[in-house]
Amino acid sequence: MITETEMIEIINNKTYSRQELTQHQRFVDFKLWMTFMNKINRDDLVMQLFPHELKLDNETIVKPNISICANNIPILIVEANHCEKKFAKYQVCGVPEYWIVDQSTNLVTVHVLVGGKYFTTIYQSGDAVPVGLDDKLAINVDKLFKIDYSTQKN
DSSP, X not given: OOOTTSOEEEETTEEEXXXXXXXXXXXXXXXXXXXXXXXXXXXXXXXXXXXXXXXXXXXXXXXXXXXXXETTEEEEEEESSOOHHHHHHHHHTTOXXXXXXXXXXXXXXXXXXXXTEEEEEEEOTTOEEEXXXXXXXXXXXXXXXXXXXXXXXX
């Protein structure tokens, strides 16, 4: 078993180094996680923010930026970077919704599982990203990536 602070993931019994998160990415993740926590009112969900381990099967332990699980089954996963191996694993394991929140391009790529295959939509400035868990909730892309440092104290 790997520790939560180690930047290592295991996919199909193979070890991979996980990329460190930037301060900006941590802030974006935190804003998104807080939105989920405040807007999705379901007692059956566990919402976790990095660092945490998520065991997908006996061969795979990942450390997503955000995971939302129901009965220990991931139903929405958010990552900062695209990883083909994780994409394939999430698809095979039946994760219904997989987001890639890319701070370098300010794009949110959403993969929705339909019939065992991901269908992808890319959201950009001016868009609102619908959240599959709550049909009344949509995340404003511009607000997600906007960081106002003027309100922070030194």
